[in-house]
Amino acid sequence: MGFVDKMLWFIESNFRKTIELEDIADACGVSRFHMCRGFVAATGYSVMDYVRGRRLTEAARLLAVGAPSILDVALEVGYGSHEAFTRAFRERFGVTPEGLRDGQYIMSSLLVEPIRMNTAAQTRVSLEPPRREKLGPLTLVGLGRVHRYDNNSGIPSQWTDFQAYEGTLGETENIWFGVCTDFNEEDSSFRYMCAVIAPDTGGLPDELDVLKLPEQTYLVFTHREHVSQIQATMKAIWSDHIPNSDVTVNGLEAVLERYDERFHPVTGRGGFDILIPIKA
Structure with a gap:
């Protein structure tokens, strides 16, 4: 079980x-x-x-x-x-x-009916073995919005809105981050930030946020399917891999999606990384 x-x-x-x-x-x-x-x-x-x-x-x-x-x-x-x-x-x-x-x-x-879930009988995503990576400290600039666990359909349009700022922030080219923070179990919400690495944070538009992350060890998983299938990979990470591993998740830091030159933002294909903070 x-x-x-x-x-x-x-x-x-x-x-x-x-x-x-x-x-x-x-x-x-x-x-x-x-x-x-x-x-x-x-x-x-x-x-x-x-x-x-x-x-x-x-x-x-x-x-x-x-x-x-x-x-x-x-x-x-x-x-x-x-x-x-x-x-x-x-x-x-x-x-x-x-x-x-x-x-x-x-x-x-x-109405919320009892969920009967025999995870052994469900179709599973085959995860590639993750690697460990030390990353940071990072200074991220981006557009943050609050979403509910049961409805994060607004995230694609959030990325569309953020594209208007690309090239104006002095950012590191061809690297974008989706950042999940502020997980709130009481109101079933989390904060998602579309972000880039931008060391100069002066004079930013009011609607953009700055997030500073310390140096951190991450467990890095590669998602190779279409971006719309990310939930299946997340489920495999949290329900299958981590419970059966010897890692301890660092619950105080952000969970990251890292998009680089592999990822094609128009088609949603090419693959990207999912970084889970762990205690080294």
Whole structure:
């Protein structure tokens, strides 16, 4: 059983209780950072968004069949008060618990059903053996935006917007970075930065950011398929390779995509590197 399968089993057995990220990580024997990245790659959900979704879906079923007490339902699925439960329920489904019990409709697409994932039976990406590389310190200049784990479809247009600045930043030619930082498990978001190496950071447009990264050892994986298939490679990295390796991921630094002269930005082909920060 892979660690994502263990997580799903643990969550399904305990989501009605008050569980924290540390509880799930400890039960599955992985670090919190590794757990969060691997779960997103494998399922498309952040860990806590999946837990909340399972709780509220179970509550919706109880209410749809006429459960008489909203508070009892709230307590049954791990909420400590009527108010907290009602707020979370309305945010997810657009109706109140009372409204659903009284016959209002919620979209079935908002329900979160249990994920049954036998990772051994799934199609896997064949990863080339990674290499270790020491990189940095880096001064990156780029365009940063916040995305949700379950919807990062805005990243291609973000790159299109960033192209307007290329050649104006004194950047190192033919090297671009996609930088993932500020992973937030509470609101299921992360910050993505389209960036270049540009040591001179004076006089930048207000909409551009500067990110300084220290010297860091990375585990470098090569993605050779079309750029749209990056999630499959990420899933293989986090769900297959890292759990079975002896590396320790450094959760305090950024995860990088490095594009060089191999990559063709128009066709999305040619390949690029994915750099995972590790403790040397």
